[in-house]
Amino acid sequence: MLGQIFVLLCLSSAWAQQLCMPEASDGYKVRLSINTALGDQAYVWNENEMFLFRATLAFAMRSYSGGQDYNVSNIVVCAETPRVSFWFVVTAPLNSSRLIDRSDVEEAVRKSRNRINSAFLLTDRSLEFIGIPPILTAPVTPDTPQWLIVFGVVMGAVGAGIVVLLVTSVVEKKRKKNKKSGDEDIEEEPREKTEGNGFARDGVYNMSFSDDDPVTQM
Amino acid sequence: MGKTKDSGVEERPKWDNKVQYLLTCIGSTAGLGNVWRFPYLCQTYGGGAFLIPYLIALVFEGLPLLYLELAIGQRLRMGSISVWTSISPLLGGVGIASMLVSVLVGIYYNTILAWVLWYFFHSFQNPLPWSQCPLNDNLTGYNVECVKSTPSNYFWYRETLNITPDIETSGSLHWWLVICLASAWFVVYVCFIKGIASIGKAVYVTATFPFLVLTVLMIRGLTLPGGTDGLVYLFTPDWEILKNPQVWLDAFTQIFFSLSLAFGGLIAFSSYNPERNNCERDAILVGVINSATSIYASISIFSILGFKATTAFNSCVKENILALTNHFEFSDQNITADHYDHWVEYLNRTSPGELASVDLRHCDLQTFLDQSASGTGLAFIVFTEAVVEMPGSHIWAILFFVMLFTLGLSSMFGAIEGILRPIKDLKLMPKWMPNELLTAVICSIAFLTAFIFTMGSGNYWVEVFSSYAGSVPLLIIAFFEIIGVIYGRGMKTFSEDIYFMTGKRPNIFWKACWMVISPVMLLVVLVAYVGIQAQTHPSYHAWNPAYELFPKTEMKPYPDWVFAIIVLLCVLPVISIPLVALYQLVRSRIKRSSALVDLNPYCNDSFEVEPQEQKNQRA
Numbered sequence: 001m002l003g004q005i006f007v008l009l010c011l012s013s014a015w016a017q018q019l020c021m022p023e024a025s026d027g028y029k030v031r032l033s034i035n036t037a038l039g040d041q042a043y044v045w046n047e048n049e050m051f052l053f054r055a056t057l058a059f060a061m062r063s064y065s066g067g068q069d070y071n072v073s074n075i076v077v078c079a080e081t082p083r084v085s086f087w088f089v090v091t092a093p094l095n096s097s098r099l100i101d102r103s104d105v106e107e108a109v110r111k112s113r114n115r116i117n118s119a120f121l122l123t124d125r126s127l128e129f130i131g132i133p134p135i136l137t138a139p140v141t142p143d144t145p146q147w148l149i150v151f152g153v154v155m156g157a158v159g160a161g162i163v164v165l166l167v168t169s170v171v172e173k174k175r176k177k178n179k180k181s182g183d184e185d186i187e188e189e190p191r192e193k194t195e196g197n198g199f200a201r202d203g204v205y206n207m208s209f210s211d212d213d214p215v216t217q218m
Numbered sequence: 219m220g221k222t223k224d225s226g227v228e229e230r231p232k233w234d235n236k237v238q239y240l241l242t243c244i245g246s247t248a249g250l251g252n253v254w255r256f257p258y259l260c261q262t263y264g265g266g267a268f269l270i271p272y273l274i275a276l277v278f279e280g281l282p283l284l285y286l287e288l289a290i291g292q293r294l295r296m297g298s299i300s301v302w303t304s305i306s307p308l309l310g311g312v313g314i315a316s317m318l319v320s321v322l323v324g325i326y327y328n329t330i331l332a333w334v335l336w337y338f339f340h341s342f343q344n345p346l347p348w349s350q351c352p353l354n355d356n357l358t359g360y361n362v363e364c365v366k367s368t369p370s371n372y373f374w375y376r377e378t379l380n381i382t383p384d385i386e387t388s389g390s391l392h393w394w395l396v397i398c399l400a401s402a403w404f405v406v407y408v409c410f411i412k413g414i415a416s417i418g419k420a421v422y423v424t425a426t427f428p429f430l431v432l433t434v435l436m437i438r439g440l441t442l443p444g445g446t447d448g449l450v451y452l453f454t455p456d457w458e459i460l461k462n463p464q465v466w467l468d469a470f471t472q473i474f475f476s477l478s479l480a481f482g483g484l485i486a487f488s489s490y491n492p493e494r495n496n497c498e499r500d501a502i503l504v505g506v507i508n509s510a511t512s513i514y515a516s517i518s519i520f521s522i523l524g525f526k527a528t529t530a531f532n533s534c535v536k537e538n539i540l541a542l543t544n545h546f547e548f549s550d551q552n553i554t555a556d557h558y559d560h561w562v563e564y565l566n567r568t569s570p571g572e573l574a575s576v577d578l579r580h581c582d583l584q585t586f587l588d589q590s591a592s593g594t595g596l597a598f599i600v601f602t603e604a605v606v607e608m609p610g611s612h613i614w615a616i617l618f619f620v621m622l623f624t625l626g627l628s629s630m631f632g633a634i635e636g637i638l639r640p641i642k643d644l645k646l647m648p649k650w651m652p653n654e655l656l657t658a659v660i661c662s663i664a665f666l667t668a669f670i671f672t673m674g675s676g677n678y679w680v681e682v683f684s685s686y687a688g689s690v691p692l693l694i695i696a697f698f699e700i701i702g703v704i705y706g707r708g709m710k711t712f713s714e715d716i717y718f719m720t721g722k723r724p725n726i727f728w729k730a731c732w733m734v735i736s737p738v739m740l741l742v743v744l745v746a747y748v749g750i751q752a753q754t755h756p757s758y759h760a761w762n763p764a765y766e767l768f769p770k771t772e773m774k775p776y777p778d779w780v781f782a783i784i785v786l787l788c789v790l791p792v793i794s795i796p797l798v799a800l801y802q803l804v805r806s807r808i809k810r811s812s813a814l815v816d817l818n819p820y821c822n823d824s825f826e827v828e829p830q831e832q833k834n835q836r837a
Contacts, residue, residue, distance in 0.1 A: 031544065035551035081547035136353055136360070147339035154339075155401050161408045166654060169412065173652075 019099055020078040020089045026099040027089040028109075029130040034084065037126035045084045049120075050077060054088075056119045057109075061090060061100070064108035069093045106132050230295070231414050232490045238418035240500065242487055243288075245425035245628025247478045247508040250330065250597075253625060257452070257516035258592030259472055263465045264456030269513075271460065271469035276509050279739045280473040282731035283696060284484070285501035290703055291485035292497050293715040297639030298482030301489075302702060307806075309702045311798030313640060315695050316482035318791040319687065320636030323481070325664050326683040327633060328406065329671040330594070331626045332399040334619050336378055337598060339398075341615035348373035349606040367769035370603045375761045378598070382674035383762040384774055385682075389674015396672050403665045406630055410638075410657050414490055417631050424624040424631075429511070431621035432518045435614070439521025442608065444531075448524015451587045452516060467750070470743045475688070477508060480695040483632030486639035496720045498728075519601070526604035527586035534581035545576045594677075597622060634660070678758055682776075686784045690751075691791040693744040697737065698795055704732050756784060 020027060030053075034042045043049065054075040061070040070093050080086040090100040109116065109132055117127055124134035233239040260268045294301045299313030340347050351364035351372065359365075364372035375381050382389045409420040439445045459465055478484065488497060532555065539553045542561070553561045565573045591600045597618075605615045637660060641647060647656050671680050703712055709732070713723045724732075759771035776784065 033550045035549075082549040083543065083547040084550065085544075085547060136357065146343045147336075150339040150342050151397065151401065154335075155404065158401065158404045158408050162404065162411065165408065165411045165416070169652075169654060 019091065019097070020076040020087060022079045022087050024087060024089055026102045026105070027087045028102075028105060028132065029085060029087050031083065031085040031128045031130060032120070032122065033126040033128075034120075034122070037122050041121075050080075052119060053077075056112075056116050057088065057090070060108045060112035060116060061105075064104070064111050110135060230490065232492070233414065234418055236495075238414075238421060239487065239491060240503065241421040241425040242414070242417060242628070242631060243484060243500070243504045244507050244511075245421050245625075246483055246487070246632030247476065247504060247629075248425070248428065248511045248625060249476075249478070249629035250622060250626050251472070251476050252508070252512040253515045253519065253622065254593055254596040256472060256476070256512040257519045258590055258596065259468055260516050261452055261520070261590050263462075263468065264459035265451070266453040266455035267457050267459050268465065268469065271466045272473065272509070275466075275470045275473040275739075276505060278731060278735050279470060279743075280477050280479075280509075281501060281505045282728060282736045283474075283479050283700065283740075284477055284505050285498060285728065286700060286703055286732065287479060287484045288488040288497045288501050288504075289712070289716055289719065290707075291488035292491045292493070292495060292719055295489045295493075297486045297489065297643040298636060299640040300643040301485055302699075305702055306706045307802045308799040309698070309706060309795075310802065311795035312695060312698045312702060313482065314794040314798065315691065315698075315791045316480060316485075317637055317640045318794065319691050319695065320481045320483065320633045321664075322683060322687040322787065322791065324630065324633040324637060325668050326671060326680050326687070327626065327630060328402050328664070329399060329668050329676065329680055331402040331623060331630070332395060332672075333378065333594070333598065334622045334626065335402055336394070336398045337602070338616065338619035338623065341612055341619060344612070346602075346606055346611055346615060347377070348602050349611075363763050366763075368599075368603065370599045370606075371769060373602075374594075374598045379677050380674055381677055381761050383764065383772075384760050385675050385678040385758065385780055386777055387675060391669060392672050392674070392676075395676070396669070399665060399668055399672055403661050405627065406634065407657060407661045409627070409631065410634055410661075411654055413638075413653060413657075414487075414635075417635075421628060421631070424628040427624045428621045429514075431617050432511075432515055434617065435621075436514070436518040436521060438608070438614070439518055439525060442521070442525040444525045444528025445521035446524065447528060447583070448520040448522070448587065449517060451524065452520040463746075464750075467743060467746050470739065471689070471693075471747060473509075474696070474743070475692065476512065477505065478629065478632050480692040480699060481632055482636035482640065483634075486635045487632070489639075494719055494721070498716070498720055498724070519596070522601065522604050522608075524587065526600070526607065527583060527589070529604075529607045530586045531581055531583045534579050534586075538578045538581065541576050541578060546572070678760070681758060682780065682784060683787065685756075687787040687791070690744070690748060690788045693740060693747065694792045694795070697740045697744060700732060700737050700740065704737075709733060756781065 022029070032045065034045060051072065054072045054077065057075045058070040058072055061074070062068060070090075074091045074093055074096070075088055076091060077086050077088045090105050092098040092100060109129055113124065113135060117123055120127055290301055290305075294304055296304065297313075298316040299310065302309040302311075302313040348370045351360040351369050353359070354361045361372065363376060367375075378395075380389065380392055409416055409424075439448070488500075491497070535555050535558055539555065539558060542548070542553060542565070543550065546565070562573070562578075589600075601618065602615065605611050605618065608614050634657075638657060641656065641660075642653070670676065709729065712732075713729075717723045755775050757773050757775040760774045762768065762772045765772045
């Protein structure tokens, strides 16, 4: 009796193994890049890790199918390589010779992708399901684009600067005017305060004296 | 005689101290071209070997012209139009031409500053917007245009410029560029509000900050992996290149445009100096610092670009390793970048067929280093890509764009001064108009005119302006400047001027340069430049996503109406030189028939005792 059960189990596992093979139509290839992702913190891929993988995938199938009893035994793995990469197929919980459809598996994986990734401390890029594209996260766009805020700050500062400078120059001019109107002196102000010799601005520069020697020739 | 002339005659502004003047001149000459044109030329023309024609150009063309402009401005103490009119009324057109060129350049140059501001505002965003592609409309993948080119290309051409496929399609006005342009003009206005009193204070920041940032960038670049590779690549001399005349032409034009000559701004700045000021030392100082800035900037830029090339090379190798690992199912990280070549050799020996089926990219560091760019491409595409790879990329982006902004801003000061000073000297504005209002009016007009550059085809127009309005007219004006001073005013008088200002006469080197070497060089450069431009029908690079070789830019010829505008841009500023000369000649002939009016300013009318009729009567 025990012997028969044993043979049946062996046969069923062999049968399951036949369901899973590389390039299986309802299977997916999984590729892990643990060393690249984790560097020094990398763990060694062994049977236990494989068990965890099958368990998480069973969890994913359960979440997707709304509670159907998927077990670790329903996830069949084969063609493991040192890369680490392997193929897997999912069998139905009640009928282990029936494979779950590719599209259902894909949906299940997509739905729980985040949980699967975090079980292995990996990301979409280091835990790849070949054929299932990672979900693209749209970048977060706040209501006011951030650059407008910076622009507002800069413009505010510049505008304040302009107002301050204009106001101070207007105030200075008024002050000068008040001082001048009270000034009774009618002095001929020098035209150019920076010119030492009263060089007239709106005439033609008189060159006839520039050739003169400082000491007139005898 | 008793009227107080408080509102009529203004004090001529003057510098608070010598440092302000020098910083303004240095800032005016050191501009964006030092950062993004010179390193490109250095790299293209054989690295260290390019320094030879460059330094020869500096000594024989740049410094004499710079000295001439500073001296004539300081001696005659007037803005560009009045200076030339006082040397000889026939030369009045030179000043007008300077002013027109300043107008044209000022309009488009500030658009570049608007783009810099746009990038600066976005440098605060996390993550940097040019580091990743946006999703497409139905969120299934990344935007196609972005994927085909790179995220930095996409951000520049699509999100910043929203560029049209060719110059004829104008597209619409882009509001985001308009407000960046407005902020650029507001900043220019706030610096210019009180004339050189406010510029003098602004240049303490705008002229010194770029050097600080370049130093920091250089240190950062040299400490990054691959930084020194970039430097070695840049300065490795290729002496063969010196036989190519194009190199010499580019060296001479680069020096000329780099020193902001012929804009009239430098003449105006030096006219605010005290009369006795050693302008020879100033000119040498400004010229040498400008060239040193170019070389210094190229060190900083190329160390960063070396890092970028190394990063690109490393990721190329990593991609290949991944492809090999995946195909041959080796253990992850079994193949490392160091042993990559050994592995490829080994695989080639053991399973060449399999190896051939793997799609390997050819990774060569030289190829990545060769990817050069100049102009806006360097700043907004190549450098931004490099910054994304650096740790702490936000800080570097912010520093870089503030540096570009301050470099461009101080150059704008020269251009705006070249516009404002002649207007004030000619007293074109009514007496009641305060200076602040005039500056505001000029800035507003320039802002509104620059709307062309904020449209979809704006970038193409900026290239048109920068290639044609800011090139040939300047060469022509500079040529007439030097001829006008040396032969119009006279070498002897000019030597006396310099003796008056500096206490010693110019030595034989300066005289030889001014009288022969520089004019000849200018003429040769002008003729060669125009000759080369005229050989091919001008064309431009268009960013066209529908092009079959996209992401390469499409070379399109300029349509005829654009070509007409190009000719107009070249001719319009310089047409005033012959026109004014002609007008003055005609006017003097008319006047000569009635009274003795000599065009020679050496002749002082106040000593004409006897008019011609009286002389005839006596005789």
